Amino acid sequence: MPRVSGLSGLLADTRPLRDAHFRRLWTAQIVTVVGAQLTVVAVPAQIYADTGSSAYVGLTGxxxxxxxVVFGLYGGALADVFDRRVILICSTVGLIVTSGLFWLQAALGNENVWLLLWLFAVQQAFFAINSPARNALLPKLLPTELLPSANSLNMTVFQAGAIAGPLVAGVLIPIIGFEWLYLIDTITLFTTLSAVVRLPAMVVEGGAGRTPGLRAVVDGFAYLRGHPVLLMSFVVDIIAMVFGMPRALFPEIAHVDFGGPDEGGMVFALLFAAIPAGAVIGGVLSGWVSRVDAQGRAVIACILVWGAAMAGFGVAVGLAERWRTLMLVLALVMLMLGGAADMASAAFRTSMLQAAADDAVRGRLQGVFLVVVAGGPRVADTLHGVVAAGVGTAAAAAGGGLLVVVGTVVAALAVPSFVRYRITRSAARPQNG
Structure with a gap:
């Protein structure tokens, strides 16, 4: 592979965009991710506006x-039996219909919170079916060495949407109302539908004759037991997220340690935006990921950086009483550093699942990946909240980061084959132009 240096070697590797199918999917994602985030913000905002109850808002979790969880696992089983293109088309149509129903209920002045919650659940089910099939098809489009770059590009767009969507929604809700946000989401989803319709057939190797039931899901987990490298990609992510994600502490830290108002404010917003902002910066400067062959070591290194950054965040919070402004800057820098490290780790781990797994189980493993990614931070919210009540926010955040470092080192020593994992570069394949 040609040596790349200078700024061009630091910026994101855009070679995956030479493939016309990936380029259309990625371009569509730019449009749809902001629309999707509008709905993510509008649903809890509408529930609170209708009920005035944070308890009802909490039910969205x-x-x-x-x-x-349920449809992520089942959707993975579906993606290992049926044509993944067909699954993407059907699930995208489902997302369009549910988003359209969000618009309709808002336009009709609905105030039934249970209708809104069940619509949200159905939408999440279609997303859970869509995601494993979407991720499992990438190895059919791109060579192995470009998978980290492709995943970095996808994650950069998603994280940018996670920042821009709430900001746009917060400005637009008082001006145009909930129904227009839902309508924007509905319309943008048609760009994704156009991209997936133009994909070639994505028939699964060895998928004929299988049934996508509970047994298929169980077989997917059994496959993991026999492939410790793939299993460890989940274990280290669970360690990183469960012990090291301090977001549940942000409201208290913003108010008590950095003097923000108890209802939110700028510090609160900055804390929540810092990790995705770091991920976006890491994505923009991700040109190096496609040049890394030792992906196992790279994952370990990234998670160690994440853990150290979260420990540093906790230390900054602990010193906030003495140097408030300086420690706020340091806390934000630590969160951004962690976000950049987490983005790189996720790009490598996703690529390992896509490249090292047999095509016949890629969908199910991506379903497990979705469950881990969605569930880990939610477990962390509960764990950090309980621990912080006993030892304080600074100790909970710093201790969690240290536990990530210790747990990751133990995991690496326990399964050295994960640390030794390297990709084998394939001959350059012609890109779809």
Whole structure:
């Protein structure tokens, strides 16, 4: 592979965009991710506007997580049996219909919170079916060495949307109302539908004759037991997220440690935006990921950086009483550093699942990946909240980061084959132009 240096070697590797199918999917994602984030913000905002109850808003967590878990696993089983292009078309149509129903209920002045919650659950179910098939098809489009770059490009867009969507929604809700946000989301989804319709057939190797039921899901987990490298890609992510994600502490830290108002404010917003902002910066400067062959070591290194950054965040919070402004800057820098490291780790781990797994189980493993990604931070919210009540926010955040470092080192020593994992570069394949 030609040596790349200078700024061009630091910026994101855009070679995956030479493939016309990936380029259309990625371009569509730019449009749809902001629309999707509008709905993510509008649903809890509408629930609170209708009920005035944070308890009802909190139910969005349960109504969102359960479908992600159930249909993430089942959607992975579907993606290992049926043509993945067909699954993407059907699930995208489902997302369009549910988003359109969000618009309709808002336009009709609905105030039934349960209707809104069940619509949200159905939408999350379609997303959970869509995601494993979408990720499992990338190895059919791109050579192995370009998968980290492709995943970095996808994650950069998603994280940018996670920042821009809430900001845009916060400005637009008082001006145009909920129904127009839902309508924007509905319209933008047609760009994704156009991209997936133009994909070639994505028939699964060895998928004929299988049934996408509970047994298929169980077989997917059994496959993991026999492939410790793939299993460890989930284990280290669970360690990183469960012990090291301090977002549940942000409201208290913003108010108590950095003097923000108890209802939110700028510090609160900056804390929540810092990790995705770091991920976006890491994505923009991700040109190096496609040049890394030792992906196992890269994952370990990235998670160690994440853990150290979260420990540093906790230390900054602990010193905030003495140097408030300086420690706020340091805390934000630590969160951004962690976000950049997490983005790189996720790009490598996703690529390992896509490249090292047999095509016949890629969908199910991507379903498990979705469950881990969705569930880990939610477990962390509960764990950090409980621990912080006993030892304080600074100690909970710093201790969690240290546990990430220790746990990752133990995992690396326990499964050295994960650390030794390297990709084998394939001969350059012609890109779809």
């Amino acid at each position: 349960m109504f969102g997580l359960v479908p992600l």
